[in-house]
Amino acid sequence: xxxxxxxxxxxxxxxxxxxxxxxxxxxxxxxxxxxxxxxxxxxxxxxxxxxxxxxxxxxxxxxxxxxxxxxxxxxxxxxxxxxxxxxxxxxxxxxxxxxxxxxxxxxxxxxxxxxxxxxxxxxxxxxxxxxxxxxxxxxxxxxxxxxxxxxxxxxxxxxxxxxxxxxxxxxxxxxxxxxxxxxxxxxxxxxxxxxxxxxxxxxxxxxxxxxxxxxxxxxxxxxxxxxxxxxxxxxxxxxxxxxxxxxxxxxxxxxxxxxxxxxxxxxxxxxxxxxxxxxxxxxxxxxxxxxxxxxxxxxxxxxxxxxxxxxxxxxxxxxxxxxxxxxxxxxxxxxxxxxxxxxxxxxxxxxxxxxxxxxxxxxxxxxxxxxxxxxxxxxxxxxxxxxxxxxxxxxxxxxxxxxxxxxxxxxxxxxxxxxxxxxxxxxxxxxxxxxxxxxxxxxxxxxxxxxxxxxxxxxxxxxxxxxxxxxxxxxxxxxxxxxxxxxxx
Ligand code: FRU
Numbered sequence: 001x002x003x004x005x006x007x008x009x010x011x012x013x014x015x016x017x018x019x020x021x022x023x024x025x026x027x028x029x030x031x032x033x034x035x036x037x038x039x040x041x042x043x044x045x046x047x048x049x050x051x052x053x054x055x056x057x058x059x060x061x062x063x064x065x066x067x068x069x070x071x072x073x074x075x076x077x078x079x080x081x082x083x084x085x086x087x088x089x090x091x092x093x094x095x096x097x098x099x100x101x102x103x104x105x106x107x108x109x110x111x112x113x114x115x116x117x118x119x120x121x122x123x124x125x126x127x128x129x130x131x132x133x134x135x136x137x138x139x140x141x142x143x144x145x146x147x148x149x150x151x152x153x154x155x156x157x158x159x160x161x162x163x164x165x166x167x168x169x170x171x172x173x174x175x176x177x178x179x180x181x182x183x184x185x186x187x188x189x190x191x192x193x194x195x196x197x198x199x200x201x202x203x204x205x206x207x208x209x210x211x212x213x214x215x216x217x218x219x220x221x222x223x224x225x226x227x228x229x230x231x232x233x234x235x236x237x238x239x240x241x242x243x244x245x246x247x248x249x250x251x252x253x254x255x256x257x258x259x260x261x262x263x264x265x266x267x268x269x270x271x272x273x274x275x276x277x278x279x280x281x282x283x284x285x286x287x288x289x290x291x292x293x294x295x296x297x298x299x300x301x302x303x304x305x306x307x308x309x310x311x312x313x314x315x316x317x318x319x320x321x322x323x324x325x326x327x328x329x330x331x332x333x334x335x336x337x338x339x340x341x342x343x344x345x346x347x348x349x350x351x352x353x354x355x356x357x358x359x360x361x362x363x364x365x366x367x368x369x370x371x372x373x374x375x376x377x378x379x380x381x382x383x384x385x386x387x388x389x390x391x392x393x394x395x396x397x398x399x400x401x402x403x404x405x406x407x408x409x410x411x412x413x414x415x416x417x418x419x420x421x422x423x424x425x426x427x428x429x430x431x432x433x434x435x436x437x438x439x440x441x442x443x444x445x446x447x448x449x450x451x452x453x454x455x456x457x458x459x460x461x462x463x464x465x466x467x468x469x470x471x472x473x474x475x476x477x478x479x480x481x482x483x484x485x486x487x488x489x
Pocket of ligand 1: 021022049079105151201
């Protein structure tokens, strides 16, 4: 396997072949980051869900392993879920001391328009996550009469000394808890409202602010069939006492995690040692509205770069900041810097075989409009445009030859960088753009605003063009080339 196809991301994980959606079972164990994922190993479209598996020592270089979970004859497909380390053998599966547990949804397809039956199941692994055994008493949580009842995310809650599971239950997030990791009882639920769609893949974790305050974030992905235009992953900062989550007042509808269309089902890693202390998550870079149509093969689906999560305390309510994990920087191969760009703009030739990172610093962004064109052979291009007056960054991929496969895909994505609209006028705009063949991740103002988008050029990359009417306000433009993570594959 070469990982050399024109659209194949070189610094993002994608399966060698066939379909992938959500990240599952993200757990760090014995020096290895595990990434399981929703996978259809026999086709390039969504189908009978398995758990695929990849491992990494640094969250950047991944090695795909054998299938971890298969659909069950009796209970159905292996839908999304999570994994934890049972280090005290509470479950009793590990007489030798400890092992890994995976919680997931079994989904039984039903015929004639009757919705599938979703129940929660458990599997255990005593060989460091390589192979899994389904628990004989599955399901561990039977369906209570809900059409949508899925995606268990489990974590240990220090304060109540209990294991907690959050689950999606239609327009609500359900809370369960357990002492022994086997028997689970419902402890609460929070209605998220029906403004955006059915809730999927909830997660709940604390993030420490710089001043040391712990803030809980409840994160959810919305199956946005009702409003496909809207950002799909939202988060609610608040308090969690072991049974009830209470969002801070004033954020009824949650806050946006990513303004692009292609970031979904994000899940945080469990098992990261306290000495490390980072909170890291990863998302599936796609959108259900068109995910089955995207023009890649023999694989379909890519994960984001794992992102470290921070909280910005300058706001009344602390807000999320996301940045690529520090390990990412080790991929930087060469660096060039262009300073004080005048209104002639510039053209920067780009190596089509490499991936690229651009860091752009703009002084007085309220007085500086600019456009960055990414140019491919045969004059193909897409663009990023900064609208200074409105403080809007707009990504337009509609002119790429193969963008027309879906109406939503050709619509532009926009992020309003509100800080620069309302904030002091001397504030700088900083953009960090990671361009990796068919995927681009943009981190704005140190990750306070993020935009993730797929792009499907038909030809190799040639250059980028910056065109400005800024009078030298683009202070610095740094370009790093990035080494492929598949070099030795
Ligand atoms: C989210 C999701 C989950 C479900 C899985 C099925 O993308 O719809 O709710 O468990 O994908 O593949």
